[in-house]
Amino acid sequence: MSSSTVVDVESRRGFDWLLTSGFLAVAAVYVRAIGFTPVEARQGPAQKILYVHATSAFVALYLAFALLAVTSALYLWLRDEKLDRVAESAAEVGLVFTTVVLITGPLWGKPIWGAWWTWDARLTATLFLWFLILGYLLLRGAVEEHAMRARYSAVLGLLAAILVPFIHLSVYLFRTLHPMPIVLKPSAPSMPPDMQLTFFSSFFAFALLFAGLLRARYRLATLRDHVEAREGER
Amino acid sequence: MTPDNAFYYHASYVAAAVVYVGYAISLAVRARRLRVQLASQLAPPSKPG
Numbered sequence: 001m002s003s004s005t006v007v008d009v010e011s012r013r014g015f016d017w018l019l020t021s022g023f024l025a026v027a028a029v030y031v032r033a034i035g036f037t038p039v040e041a042r043q044g045p046a047q048k049i050l051y052v053h054a055t056s057a058f059v060a061l062y063l064a065f066a067l068l069a070v071t072s073a074l075y076l077w078l079r080d081e082k083l084d085r086v087a088e089s090a091a092e093v094g095l096v097f098t099t100v101v102l103i104t105g106p107l108w109g110k111p112i113w114g115a116w117w118t119w120d121a122r123l124t125a126t127l128f129l130w131f132l133i134l135g136y137l138l139l140r141g142a143v144e145e146h147a148m149r150a151r152y153s154a155v156l157g158l159l160a161a162i163l164v165p166f167i168h169l170s171v172y173l174f175r176t177l178h179p180m181p182i183v184l185k186p187s188a189p190s191m192p193p194d195m196q197l198t199f200f201s202s203f204f205a206f207a208l209l210f211a212g213l214l215r216a217r218y219r220l221a222t223l224r225d226h227v228e229a230r231e232g233e234r
Numbered sequence: 235m236t237p238d239n240a241f242y243y244h245a246s247y248v249a250a251a252v253v254y255v256g257y258a259i260s261l262a263v264r265a266r267r268l269r270v271q272l273a274s275q276l277a278p279p280s281k282p283g
Contacts (some may be wrong), residue, residue, distance in 0.1 A: 019258060026254070028248060044237035049246045056250065096257045103253070104246040113275045167266035209254065223268045230275045 019212030025205035029198070037198040046111045053104040054183070055202040056097045057126075059126060059210045061164050064094025065072040065129075067214075069161030072154035081225070084150040087157055088140060089217035093210060095133045113177060121174040125167045 033051045040047035071087040074080070105123065106116040117123065136156045143149035171180050183189045189196055 023255075023258070030251075034247070041236055043239075045240040046237075048243045052246055052250045096253060100250045100253050103249045107242045107246045107249070111237065111242045182246060200259075202235045213254075213258065213261070216258070216262075220265050220268070221283055223265060223272065227268050227271050229274065230272070234275075 001061055007115055016212065018208075019216055022182035022205070023210030024162060025208050029202045029205040032201060033198050038192070038194055040195075043112055046108055049104050049108040051198055051202040053101060053108060054221045055199070055206045056100040057102070058203055059206045060097035060101060061167060063207060063210055064090045064097060064214075065133075065161045065164050068094060068157045069164075072157035072161070075150060075154045078157075079150075080145075081146070081150065084154070085218055085221040085225070086214075087154065088137075089214050091133050091136050091157060091160075091212045093217055095130065095137065096213070097132045097206075097210065098126065098133065102127065118177050120176040120178055121170040122167060122176050122178040125170055128169065129160060129163045132156070132163070136160060 029051065033048050036046065037051075039045050067090040068087050071083045071090065075083040075087060105126075110116050110117070136153055139156060140149055140153050143152060170176060171178055182191055183199065189199075191199060
């Protein structure tokens with residue numbers, strides 16, 4: 001590891017404009033959702049949980065875990081350690097987004113369904129995916145040898161990501177309590193324009209936050225690998 | 235009649251903010267620890283005596 005690379009990594013500390021933009025965008029969406037988006041008549045204010053719950057789920061499933069699958073597959077082919085770092089970062093940040101999904105879902109379910117949780121296909125599969133990604137991160141911590149750790153976790157990452165299309169289709173394949181898609185469906189979104197604007201703004205805000213967190217996590221992984229490499233040289 | 239269930243959505247928004255901000259703080263803390271470790275690795279060894 002050249003000292004210039006280490007200096008380069010060190011120089012990246014300071015103000016993180018991407019992460020700050022992500023948080024500011026999410027704050028703006030909070031203001032719009034709370035103060036400037038109409039309350040849905042049948043569900044009441046609890047419907048506004050959608051702007052955090054569904055968009056966090058979109059980011060986790062279709063950005064984080066899709067990226068995990070792609071970079072894991074590419075790692076198995078190219079054996080580039082940068083791909084392994086991206087996969088690791090996508091998994092951890094995706095786990096954070098899925099955690100938000102699993103917290104906000106029951107908070108919507110209690111007032112609307114009258115129950116915090118139900119073991120229906122979509123909820124159970126999402127919880128299972130959360131445990132798989134947790135297992136993926138624990139596996140990374142348990143294997144010390146770099147190449148072996150990257151290879152094993154790439155395989156597990158790919159297997160975990162297979163659940164994503166299953167989770168997406170679960171509401172069509174099984175009788176579930178979970179609402180049918182109102183945005184990601186063949187026909188146009190079934191939402192008034194005001195709510196659509198909040199929803200899509202929220203998606204872009206959380207996607208920006210994801211990008212900021214992913215980059216920060218990737219830099220952390222790079223720094224850790226430099227420190228470990230120098231430790232090994234001693 | 236529209237139900238009064240604002241507590242649940244307020245709780246959701248607060249919980250999500252806590253998780254995301256908490257995670258960002260954990261990244262900053264871990265990065266800081268690593269930088270301290272790296273700085274100690276890069277520091278020249280002190281002369282004996």
